[in-house]
Amino acid sequence: MAIEIRNLKKVYKMGVERVHALRGLDLRIEDNEFVAIMGASGSGKSTLLNMIGCLDRPTSGRYLLSGKPTHKMRSGQLSRIRNEEIGFVFQSFELLPRATALKNVMLPLVYSRQHMFTARKRAKEALERVGLGDRMRHKPNQLSGGQRQRVAIARALVNGPSIILADEPTGNLDSTTTQEIIALFKELHREGQTIIIVTHEESVAGHAERIVRLCDGLVQSDLPAAKDPLHREYRRAVAAAAQVAAHEIHADKPGIDAEPKTLPEPVDNGSPTPTTRKITPSKEVTP
Amino acid sequence: MILIRVLFQTVFLAIGQIWSNKIRSMLTTLGIIIGVAAVIAVVGVLSGLEQQVLDQFEKFGTKRVFIGGKRPDGIRGHREWRQVQLTIEEVRAIDEHVESLTKVVPMWGGSYRIENGDRAIESVRIAGIWPEWHDIENRQILTGRPFSALDEELRRQVCLINEMAIEELNLNQDPIGDFILIAGRRFQIIGIVETIELTGIFAGEETSTEAFVPFATARFLLNPYGVIIPTWGELKSVDDAETVKQEVAFVLRTMRGIEPGEEDTFQVQVMQNFIDQFNTMANVMKAGAGGIVAISLLVGGIGIMNIMLVSVSERTREIGLRKAMGAKPMIILMQFLVEAIVLCLAGAAVGLAVGQGLVFLARTVSPEQLGGASVPPWAIGLSVGFSAGIGIVFGMFPAIKAARLNPIDALRHE
Ligand SMILES: Nc1ncnc2c1ncn2[C@@H]1O[C@H](COP(=O)(O)OP(=O)(O)OP(=O)(O)O)[C@@H](O)[C@H]1O
């Protein structure tokens, strides 16, 4: 199994005030899963993902990554885990502005023990893998948003990590580009990569096998995408909208991938807690 | 292994960083630039001066010893000059008994009129010398021959003149065998002595007409009471500087009957002492310059620390990213340290260039005195090493700050 989290807590101290971002969360993720983490803003998604990526340390609790107890590790060992086991994709890409795409992708290999002598070759392969074989010498400001995120994904892939973590990877992208990036993730997953993404978009989450919904620092629901009630509701709504649109002449490509202009009021879906935001079909609604 | 690779990349990265912020880097390292330029210029010019002075000493011979009379300062011991001057017997005794001297030659000195036909020069320096003078004084005989023991013994009326005399006395181009009048007496010219150009602090009358006659001839014909100007000797080894003083003192105090506790009526000066004195002075000057330079480098170092702190906070996100990609704190520390060092070294390089320029300027402005000015390698090594040290010392705090950053906090930094 890839990830085992037990009773994970994270408390941020802000002066005298304490923010309980995670309140004893349990989660298991197996190898080769494609998981979407959802939840309202402030529910602790990023906090959780940062813990999984060993970017931050829990206040208490256990986190085993491939059986290794990361909560007991020193920062040097965590660096190594980040380098070898984790591939991180950020919402704002986080590319080095002065470096070419190739150099950016080579960055993790700079700090790697393996692949020292094949770094350039591997970086090229990774860029080709994400379809940017012809953009290696471009600097980030010479690339579109989608291309930049591809470079970031290539960088996450390059050291052959066991898990790819992405915190709202499509948050800064338009819908077409979002679909391209998601397609890329799906492809990687099909090839056996474990992928965990945090997202606000049901349309993105729908591509995952499993949706974990957080609420107030705890797992609220954890179901296969096909069985997740909120997601099913969303699909139904989209399908309905598509049907409405199909009657109009300019709706030519119905389906869950389409971005409906308007959505019908969500029907009562029997959501277990009213705190979770309801359907989040498009960016126009997300914060 | 990783460390070395990252070190390598970091150096290039740092150079790129400095290059893309040329003006800022320049201003930041101004302290270092000025400091290094100052050290290079001062040391370069000083070493040029030193070289020139030492060359002069060298021409005189570093093993040279002067022995002469000295009038004691005290009123009780007041004497006339005549009374304290070395006598020929004393010179002979020194020659015989002082082990640390290879040779001693007395010099008889005076100023007389020299004539050649209707050309005459008043008060030319005439030196009465032993033939051994030729062994001590490294002045070549250009044409003709040096004095021989026979000249001395027979008190021959022969003389050596320098090249200058040929011109000034309007002599033949080859005056060997010709006669001139010294103090009204006929002397035959037997040789031409090389003129030693003495420049700088030794520059004097040396370069005009000079004439040499055998010591005995001078005493006999010109003035039996003629002054014996400082007797010159040559040390066996430069290390004998102190020994020779003691030995000469023993001989002369005994001969002159100076009671213990009474002051010497003679003095012994060793060339090496002059050199040591000069070196001490030069070193004091260098140390003084070094102090000023140290302060300016310190100020430069604070500038470096400042800019590195700015750099760390400007690039906090980058640091976060690198950490997220697996860079260990040690590596981040090194990256910033290397950057500080490279910055300092870049400053040092500019400073070196400026300093070299100043030395070159000094050389062209005053080729007489500073023609030999050049920057010794140790000064370059020292200033480069010192600059790197400044980089390490003042880069350490910002680098530690960067290394300690929590990756996620750094990534969230706005
Ligand atoms: N560095 C921090 N210091 C203090 N509080 C923090 C810090 N990071 C997160 N928090 C708090 O922890 C809680 C969870 O934050 P987190 O970023 O995990 O939410 P999220 O689910 O990712 O939200 P969003 O969807 O807006 O990204 C929030 O209440 C937030 O205010």
Ligand SMILES: [Mg+2]
């Ligand atoms: Mg978040």
